[in-house]
Amino acid sequence: MNEDTYTGQDMAIDWAAARAANQVMWDERAPQHEVSYGAADFAADPTQNWVEKDLAVLEPFLPGHSIRGLDVIHLQCHIGTDTLSLARAGATVTGLDFSQESLAVARRLTHDSGLDAAWVQADALEARAAVDGDFDVVFTGVGALTWLNDLHQWARQVAALLRPGGTFYIRDGHPMLYAMDESRLPLQVRNRYFANGTAQTWDDDSSYVPGVTTTRTRTYEWPHSMSEIITALLDAGLRLDLFHEDKTLDWQWGTFMKPTPDGYVMPYELRDTVPLTYTLVATKL
Numbered sequence: 001m002n003e004d005t006y007t008g009q010d011m012a013i014d015w016a017a018a019r020a021a022n023q024v025m026w027d028e029r030a031p032q033h034e035v036s037y038g039a040a041d042f043a044a045d046p047t048q049n050w051v052e053k054d055l056a057v058l059e060p061f062l063p064g065h066s067i068r069g070l071d072v073i074h075l076q077c078h079i080g081t082d083t084l085s086l087a088r089a090g091a092t093v094t095g096l097d098f099s100q101e102s103l104a105v106a107r108r109l110t111h112d113s114g115l116d117a118a119w120v121q122a123d124a125l126e127a128r129a130a131v132d133g134d135f136d137v138v139f140t141g142v143g144a145l146t147w148l149n150d151l152h153q154w155a156r157q158v159a160a161l162l163r164p165g166g167t168f169y170i171r172d173g174h175p176m177l178y179a180m181d182e183s184r185l186p187l188q189v190r191n192r193y194f195a196n197g198t199a200q201t202w203d204d205d206s207s208y209v210p211g212v213t214t215t216r217t218r219t220y221e222w223p224h225s226m227s228e229i230i231t232a233l234l235d236a237g238l239r240l241d242l243f244h245e246d247k248t249l250d251w252q253w254g255t256f257m258k259p260t261p262d263g264y265v266m267p268y269e270l271r272d273t274v275p276l277t278y279t280l281v282a283t284k285l
Contacts, residue, residue: 010192011201011220015149018199018220019123022147023098025219026078030101033079039105042081043112051085053262054141054279058169061241061281062137067091070136073161075124076144080106080117086139087115094118094135096127125153128160135161140170142250142277146178146221149199151228155236162284168238173253174245174275175225182254187270192223226278238282245275 033039042048049055059065068090074083077095079102087093095117097103103119110117122130125148138158148154158168181190192200199220230240248263253276257264265271 009201010196010198012198013201013220018149019098022219025217026099027101030079030099030105034105034108037079037081039079039081039109040112042084043109046088046113049085049088051082051089051141054082054139054169054171055089057171057242057244057279058137058139058167058281061167061283067137071133072137072139073127073131073135074139074141075127075158076140076147077106077119078102080109080119082139082141083117084109084113084115087117091137092116094120094131096120096122096124096131098123124148125150125157127157131161134163134166136163136166138162138166138168140168140172142172144170144172145224145229146173148224149222151195151224151232152235155232155238158233159236159238159284164284166284168233168282168284169280171277171279173249174278175223175229176274177249177253177276178223180274185256185267185270187274194225195223195228230280233280233282237285239285240280240282242279242281244279246277246279247271247275249276 055067059067062070067086070091072086072091073094073096074086075096077083077097078099080095083093083095083106095106098121100121103121106117106119120130138161145151162168175193179189179191179193180187199222202219202221203217230243234240248260248265249257250263252264256267258267266274
């Protein structure tokens with residue numbers, strides 16, 4: 001992130017206005033991410049599955065220890081590569097996202113890969129009303145929850161989408177990582193960790209994907225602590241089955257991070273200092 005354009009400051013803004021600004025940015029990013037993700041190669045190569053790491057954690061909690069044949073909805077699916085990876089693993093999949101352009105890419109990938117998927121344009125906070133039927137699994141991937149202002153509303157959507165005994169899975173960037181300053185070492189806290197009812201605003205033309213820039217630089221995110229995330233799910237009637245914190249990340253959060261076959265890691269001397277992601281599995285009671 002460019003130090004000159006960084007803001008990260010609290011701003012009182014209503015959800016509709018913040019959502020509209022974020023949607024414009026994601027619409028612009030979608031065709032760029034189609035290229036930078038290597039989506040054409042993903043569609044053409046049936047051996048590519050981008051959720052193998054997630055399935056290794058999730059499937060022991062599923063009937064028959066397999067996602068094959070289960071109904072899965074992926075909330076905040078973006079361009080659908082993870083959603084279609086779930087389809088390649090044998091699931092019947094629905095992808096939901098608020099970005100029209102992201103879903104346009106997802107539909108192209110569905111056609112080009114020869115897979116089946118349903119795509120729904122809606123907010124994750126209104127998912128239950130937007131989708132027919134219920135599901136064995138609700139799946140959420142990395143980079144999702146900071147774009148939502150109301151986690152209790154989100155958790156109620158998760159619970160309402162699940163069949164009794166159904167499974168919720170999320171692997172996301174850790175809130176502690178998001179509170180740190182990615183622009184320099186030594187590491188120090190720069191951003192708010194706890195929710196306070198307001199958004200944090202950012203002016204930044206970069207993406208988490210190297211080389212991708214956007215003209216829609218103003219975005220809004222909401223910090224959510226781990227306690228807030230877990231409590232929202234418990235209050236919605238889910239049982240926590242697994243909570244794990246990890247030392248690898250899917251993208252290069254700071255230029256000082258080192259690539260490995262499993263993802264990016266902190267420099268050796270910092271590897272045990274800050275959690276980079278968390279994984280959570282829960283069951284609807």
